[in-house]
Amino acid sequence: MNLAAxxxxxxxxxxxxxxxxxxxxxxxxxxxxxxxxxxxAHARPVREVxxxxxxAQLGDDLAPVGGFLAGKLVSHTLLxxxxxxxxxxxxxxxxxxxxxxxxxxxxxxxxxLAQLGVPGFRRVVVEPPISWTKIVRNRARSQAxxxxxxxxxxxVLIPCGVTxxxxxxxxxxxxxxxxxxxxxxxxxxxxxxxAILGYAARKAxxxxxxxxxxxxxxxxxxxxxxTLNGGLELAGSPLSASRIAQAVGGSAADTAAAxxxxxKQTVVITARTGSYSPENVQAKSGVPTTxxxxxxxxxxxxxxxxxxxxxxxxxxxxxxxxxxxxxxxxRLDYACGMGMYTGxxxxx
Numbered sequence: 001m002n003l004a005a006x007x008x009x010x011x012x013x014x015x016x017x018x019x020x021x022x023x024x025x026x027x028x029x030x031x032x033x034x035x036x037x038x039x040x041a042h043a044r045p046v047r048e049v050x051x052x053x054x055x056a057q058l059g060d061d062l063a064p065v066g067g068f069l070a071g072k073l074v075s076h077t078l079l080x081x082x083x084x085x086x087x088x089x090x091x092x093x094x095x096x097x098x099x100x101x102x103x104x105x106x107x108x109x110x111x112x113l114a115q116l117g118v119p120g121f122r123r124v125v126v127e128p129p130i131s132w133t134k135i136v137r138n139r140a141r142s143q144a145x146x147x148x149x150x151x152x153x154x155x156v157l158i159p160c161g162v163t164x165x166x167x168x169x170x171x172x173x174x175x176x177x178x179x180x181x182x183x184x185x186x187x188x189x190x191x192x193x194x195a196i197l198g199y200a201a202r203k204a205x206x207x208x209x210x211x212x213x214x215x216x217x218x219x220x221x222x223x224x225x226x227t228l229n230g231g232l233e234l235a236g237s238p239l240s241a242s243r244i245a246q247a248v249g250g251s252a253a254d255t256a257a258a259x260x261x262x263x264k265q266t267v268v269i270t271a272r273t274g275s276y277s278p279e280n281v282q283a284k285s286g287v288p289t290t291x292x293x294x295x296x297x298x299x300x301x302x303x304x305x306x307x308x309x310x311x312x313x314x315x316x317x318x319x320x321x322x323x324x325x326x327x328x329x330x331r332l333d334y335a336c337g338m339g340m341y342t343g344x345x346x347x348x
Contacts, residue, residue, distance in 0.1 A: 003185045006166065010189020018163060018190050022155050026068050026148065026194065064148040065195050069187070071152025076163075076183040079156050083170040084179020094309045094337075098234040101339065105228025108158050112221030116214065230339030234306060242333075242342045246280075253282035253346040265289040265327075267345060271314055273299040276334070276343040285329045285347045291322040304337025311337060 114124035166186045170179035232240035238247075257278050258267045265287040270277050271294065283289060293305060295314045303314045307322065314320050324332070332345040 003181060006182055006185045007189045010166075010186040011192065018155075018194075022158065022194075026065065026151065067146060067149035068152040069191050069194060071149035072155050073152075073184060073187045075153045075156040076187045077180045079167070080170040080183025081176040081180035083167055084182070085176040086171070094234065094306055094311050097337070098231050098339075100231075101234065102228060102231035104158055105224050105226075105231055108224030108227055109221060110224075111158070112218070112224050116218070116221065233333075233335050233339035233342050234337075236333055240339075240342075242344070246344070253280045254278035255282045257281045258283045260284065260287060263287065266292055267324075268292045268294060269343060271295045271298045271302045271305070273297060273302060274341065276302065276336075276341055279343045280346055281343070282346050282348060283327060285327050287326065289324040289327050291324050291345075293320045293322070294318075295320070301336040301338045301340050305334065306337055307332070307334040 110121060110124055113121040163186070166182060170182040229241050233242060237243065257269060258265060258281055260266075265284055267281055267283050267289060269281060269291070291307070293312075293314055295303070295317050298314055298316055303316070305312045305314050305320070312320055312322060327345075327347045329347050332347060333342065334344070335342040
């Protein structure tokens with residue numbers, strides 16, 4: 001297994017994707033912590049504050065994000081080990097992964113509503129048990145890191161799209177050690193961006209207070225709906241964004257991508273990083289049909305091609321042929337494994 005590739009995925013795609021989903025939760029928690037301790041900090045003698053060196057101050061500012069990353073690393077490493085151990089015997093169906101994604105999206109939305117202070121959701125917070133706080137009662141830095149550490153542990157329940165892809169990689173490793181290493185290296189890759197977000201939130205908390213909570217809440221809420229929509233796309237729900245867009249006035253179906261020779265129809269679509277094209281292809285009904293997917297430097301989620309609740313892993317370059325049989329009038333949807341990139345065959 002190429003752990004270097006996993007690290008790069010975490011540094012770039014994983015850092016951005018996971019920060020969008022989980023970064024708002026982290027910055028919101030840090031903001032609340034900072035606001036809660038602001039009054040006690042102002043009460044300290046000025047001379048005592050001035051005697052604190054920059055290293056100590058930096059340590060205090062980075063303690064929350066350090067706790068968050070430590071918790072995240074522990075939970076994801078354990079999950080990777082579990083996935084690797086069962087990977088040889090168990091493989092989640094497309095339907096199971098669809099419902100897991102819908103559940104994750106709903107959970108993220110709940111956190112976003114709580115962050116915004118919406119009535120009925122305000123009590124949804126991540127706080128350490130009172131018995132735990134007694135252990136670190138006299139250590140302010142440990143107290144600041146404890147709640148973020150619990151949040152880091154909990155992020156295993158609200159994965160971003162890239163994380164789910166890496167979890168699938170851990171599942172296919174067939175080894176507890178390889179699965180654990182895969183998830184650990186990925187989390188370490190996401191670390192730098194989370195460190196920047198956490199530090200910025202810590203420094204800006206006293207100045208922004210409610211405004212920062214509002215911004216992060218809106219980001220979390222948006223990513224929750226984005227994650228939920230991916231699950232709805234995979235489920236073929238009429239509430240998915242692509243279905244709604246087409247009902248309002250979608251793009252015209254492409255007629256050039258389908259051809260018929262000797263009574264057999266071939267539909268050709270192209271898979272590139274970030275898209276399938278054409279997004280809407282018009283095909284004939286009543287004709288045996290073969291779907292040909294041409295991969296042109298395909299990377300990421302587009303390689304996990306789902307159609308009729310079956311998944312095909314596409315090559316980076318090359319062709320994949322799928323026999324669709326005789327088509328009936330209507331529509332046949334397809335999507336990537338996370339529901340982020342979609343397309344449809346309009347059958348007439």
